[in-house]
Amino acid sequence: MRVDLALFAHLSGFQPDGRGGRSSRPLELEEGATVGDVASLLGLPDEPRIVLLNGRHAEDSTALSEGDRLAIFPPVAGG
Amino acid sequence: MAREILRVDMSDLSVKREPLPAAWGRYGGRALTDAIVFAEVPPDADPLGPDNVLVFAPGILGGTSAPNGGRISVGAKSPLTGGIKESNSGGQAGHALARNGIAALVVTGVPADADARYCLVIENDGSASLSRVDEWAGLGNYELADKIAETRPEGDRYATIQTGPAGEAGAKASGIAFSDPKGYPNRFAGRGGLGAVMGAKGLKAIVVSDKGHGFLEHADKDAFQAALKRFASALKEHAVTGQALPAYGTNVLTNILSEAGGLPTRNFSEGSFEKADDIGGERQAETIKARGGHSHHGCHTGCTIQCSRYWVDKDGHYKTKGPEYETAWSFGADCGIGDLDEIAELDRACGDLGLDTIEMGATMAVYMESGKIAFGDADGALKALMSGANGGEPGRVLWDGAAATGAAFGVARVPVVKNQALPAYDPRPVMGIGVTYATSTQGADHTAGYTITANILNVGGSVDPLKPDGQAELSKNLQIATAMLDSLGFCIFVAFAVLDIPEAFAALHELAEAHTGETWDPDALMQLGRETLTFERVFNEKAGFTAADDRLPEFFYTEKLPPHDAVFEVSDADLDSVFDFVPETAKQMGLA
Numbered sequence: 260m261r262v263d264l265a266l267f268a269h270l271s272g273f274q275p276d277g278r279g280g281r282s283s284r285p286l287e288l289e290e291g292a293t294v295g296d297v298a299s300l301l302g303l304p305d306e307p308r309i310v311l312l313n314g315r316h317a318e319d320s321t322a323l324s325e326g327d328r329l330a331i332f333p334p335v336a337g338g
Numbered sequence: 339m340a341r342e343i344l345r346v347d348m349s350d351l352s353v354k355r356e357p358l359p360a361a362w363g364r365y366g367g368r369a370l371t372d373a374i375v376f377a378e379v380p381p382d383a384d385p386l387g388p389d390n391v392l393v394f395a396p397g398i399l400g401g402t403s404a405p406n407g408g409r410i411s412v413g414a415k416s417p418l419t420g421g422i423k424e425s426n427s428g429g430q431a432g433h434a435l436a437r438n439g440i441a442a443l444v445v446t447g448v449p450a451d452a453d454a455r456y457c458l459v460i461e462n463d464g465s466a467s468l469s470r471v472d473e474w475a476g477l478g479n480y481e482l483a484d485k486i487a488e489t490r491p492e493g494d495r496y497a498t499i500q501t502g503p504a505g506e507a508g509a510k511a512s513g514i515a516f517s518d519p520k521g522y523p524n525r526f527a528g529r530g531g532l533g534a535v536m537g538a539k540g541l542k543a544i545v546v547s548d549k550g551h552g553f554l555e556h557a558d559k560d561a562f563q564a565a566l567k568r569f570a571s572a573l574k575e576h577a578v579t580g581q582a583l584p585a586y587g588t589n590v591l592t593n594i595l596s597e598a599g600g601l602p603t604r605n606f607s608e609g610s611f612e613k614a615d616d617i618g619g620e621r622q623a624e625t626i627k628a629r630g631g632h633s634h635h636g637c638h639t640g641c642t643i644q645c646s647r648y649w650v651d652k653d654g655h656y657k658t659k660g661p662e663y664e665t666a667w668s669f670g671a672d673c674g675i676g677d678l679d680e681i682a683e684l685d686r687a688c689g690d691l692g693l694d695t696i697e698m699g700a701t702m703a704v705y706m707e708s709g710k711i712a713f714g715d716a717d718g719a720l721k722a723l724m725s726g727a728n729g730g731e732p733g734r735v736l737w738d739g740a741a742a743t744g745a746a747f748g749v750a751r752v753p754v755v756k757n758q759a760l761p762a763y764d765p766r767p768v769m770g771i772g773v774t775y776a777t778s779t780q781g782a783d784h785t786a787g788y789t790i791t792a793n794i795l796n797v798g799g800s801v802d803p804l805k806p807d808g809q810a811e812l813s814k815n816l817q818i819a820t821a822m823l824d825s826l827g828f829c830i831f832v833a834f835a836v837l838d839i840p841e842a843f844a845a846l847h848e849l850a851e852a853h854t855g856e857t858w859d860p861d862a863l864m865q866l867g868r869e870t871l872t873f874e875r876v877f878n879e880k881a882g883f884t885a886a887d888d889r890l891p892e893f894f895y896t897e898k899l900p901p902h903d904a905v906f907e908v909s910d911a912d913l914d915s916v917f918d919f920v921p922e923t924a925k926q927m928g929l930a
C-alpha cells in the first residue's frame with residue numbers, strides 16, 4: 260500500500276529520497292504496517308514524536324491504510 | 339532592596355515614591371497590577387478617562403538572574419474588552435524597573451492639556467521626572483526610539499516603554515512597545531488596547547536607565563544559585579525549550595496546526611492553509627539564515643530559551659522581529675497571505691504604529707470577508723492599515739479591532755470573545771483552547787491557559803482536542819498556573835519544561851523563597867495564581883460581565899470547520915465550572 264508522508268522541522272532530512280523539505284511524498288509499505296514501522300524504516304531518532312494521521316493524533320501502534328496522510332514532527336511548541 | 343511604588347499623576351504632573359503596602363508584599367507582575375487596578379479603578383470607569391490607572395510591574399523575580407524571569411505585566415481597565423487587563427511583554431523594562439527598586443509604576447489621571455505629550459525618565463538612582471515632548475507627537479515607534487536615544491548620555495544603558503500613533507489616537511487595538519536588548523521597540527504588551535490608555539495619559543514614552551546595576555541580591559544566595567542551576571538545566575534538557583524554540587521560534591507551530599486542521603484560515607472558514615509551509619517556522623529559519631539575519635536570541639537579557647529572531651529584507655536589513663507564530667497566522671493564513679515578506683511588512687507597520695498584530699490580522703480578515711479587499715491582497719491590507727493615520731478611513735475603524743470592523747462593514751462571522759479577537763488556534767478542532775478563549779478574564783487569549791500543550795503537542799499529558807471531555811479541567815489548571823508564572827515574572831514558555839520535569843516545577847518556589855526570604859511552596863504558588871484570577875473575575879463581575887460573556891460566538895457552535903467538520907462542543911456547564919474556586923478564594927482574600 261501507499262501512504263503520503265510529510266516530515267517536519269529537523270526530521271525532514273529523513274525522507275527516503277534524501278531531498279529533505281516538508282512537501283509530502285508517497286511511501287510504499289507492506290499491508291498492515293504501523294506508524295512505528297514507518298519510524299524504524301526511516302530510522303527516526305528515538306525521541307517523543309508528534310504524529311498526525313489524517314489530522315488526528317496517532318500512536319506507534321496505529322495501523323496505516325492505503326491513501327493515509329502521515330505527518331511526523333519532533334517535539335516542538337511555540338505560542 | 340526595598341520594593342516600592344513609583345506613582346506618577348498626570349493631572350498635576352507629580353512624581354513620588356512610596357512603600358509597597360504590606361498587603362501586596364507577596365505580589366509581583368500580574369498579581370500586583372491586578373491588585374492595584376482592583377483597588378484603584380472604579381469598575382465603571384472610562385478606560386480613557388482620568389479614573390483609569392496604568393500599572394507596570396516586573397515579576398517577583400524581576401531584576402534577578404532567574405532564567406526567563408524578566409517579563410513585565412501591564413495592567414489597566416481595557417478600552418477593548420471593558421474588563422480588567424493584564425498584558426504581558428518581554429523587553430528590558432521589567433529588569434530595569436526592578437533594579438531601581440520599583441515593584442510597580444502606577445500612572446494615574448490625565449493631563450489638563452489633551453494635546454500635551456510627556457516623557458517620564460527614571461534615572462539609575464531611582465529618581466524620576468516628567469518632561470514635555472510635544473514635538474514627539476505622532477512619531478512611529480522606531481523613530482521615537484531614535485529620538486529618545488538622542489536625549490541619553492553616551493554609554494547609558496536604558497529601556498524604553500512607548501506608545502505609537504495608534505495609541506495616541508485612542509485606538510482599541512493599540513499596544514505598548516518595549517525595547518529589546520538591542521534597543522529596538524519591538525516587544526509588545528499588545529493585547530487589549532493599553533497603548534490607548536498610555537496615549538490618553540499623554541505619556542508618549544518612558545525611559546528607565548539601569549546603567550551600572552547588577553542583579554538584585556537574594557535573601558539566600560546559595561539556595562538561589564542551586565535552584566537556578568536546576569531550573570536552567572531543565573530548560574536546556576527539555577526538547578522544546580532546549581532545541582525546538584531556539585531553532586525555529588514560535589512559528590514552528592504553523593505546519594503542525596495546519597496538519598491538525600486547527601489553523602484558522604481566511605477568517606476562520608477553514609482549518610488548514612495550503613501555503614502553510616511557505617509561512618512556517620522552518621521556511622522562516624531557512625530564509626533568515628540565507629539572508630544573514632539573526633535568529634536565536636532573547637527578547638530580554640536573562641532569557642535562556644531564546645525563541646526570538648529578526649526578520650531581514652532581501653538586502654539583509656532589519657525589518658521587524660519574528661514574525662511570531664501569532665502574526666504569521668493572523669496576517670498569513672487568516673488573511674490568505676502566503677508570503678513571509680508580505681507578512682513582515684504588515685508586522686513592521688503594526689510595530690511602528692503601535693498596533694496588536696493578533697487583533698489587526700484578525701481584523702483584516704474580517705475586512706477581507708466584507709469584500710472591500712480580497713483575501714490574499716497584501717498590498718490592499720497594508721494600504722488599509724496605514725490609512726488610519728490622522729483619522730483616515732478605513733484604517734481608523736480597523737484600528738479599533740475585529741468587533742468594530744465587523745459592525746462597520748456588516749460582517750457576521752466575527753471571531754471575538756469579550757470584544758477581543760481570537761488568536762491562532764480554531765476552537766472547534768482544538769476544544770481546550772476554546773474553553774480558555776471563552777472563559778478568560780482577558781477576552782480571547784491563548785496565553786491565558788495554553789491548552790495547545792496537551793491538546794496538540796503532547797506536553798504535560800495529552801487530551802484529545804476533538805472531544806469536549808476534560809477540556810474545562812485542563813484549561814482551569816493552566817489558567818491558574820499561568821497567572822502564577824505571570825506574577826513571578828516568568829515567560830510562560832518555561833511551562834513546557836515545568837509541566838514535564840518535576841525539578842523545574844520545584845525550582846519555581848525554591849527560587850521565589852531564596853530570593854524573597856519568605857516561605858513559598860507549591861500550594862502557595864497555586865494560591866497566588868488563584869488570587870490573581872480572583873481579582874480579575876471579581877473586577878469583571880463588577881464591570882457587568884456575566885456567564886453570557888463566557889461563551890464563544892455562535893458560529894463556532896453551528897458552522898462545521900473543514901477538514902474535521904468539527905463544531906465546538908464543550909457544554910455551558912463545563913465552561914461555568916472553570917472559575918468555581920473564585921467565591922471561596924474571594925472570601926479568603928476578604929473581597930466578598
Ligand code: SF4
Nearest residue numbers: 636637641643645829
Ligand atoms: S523564550 Fe522567547 S518569549 Fe520567552 S523570554 Fe525568551 S525570547 Fe522572550
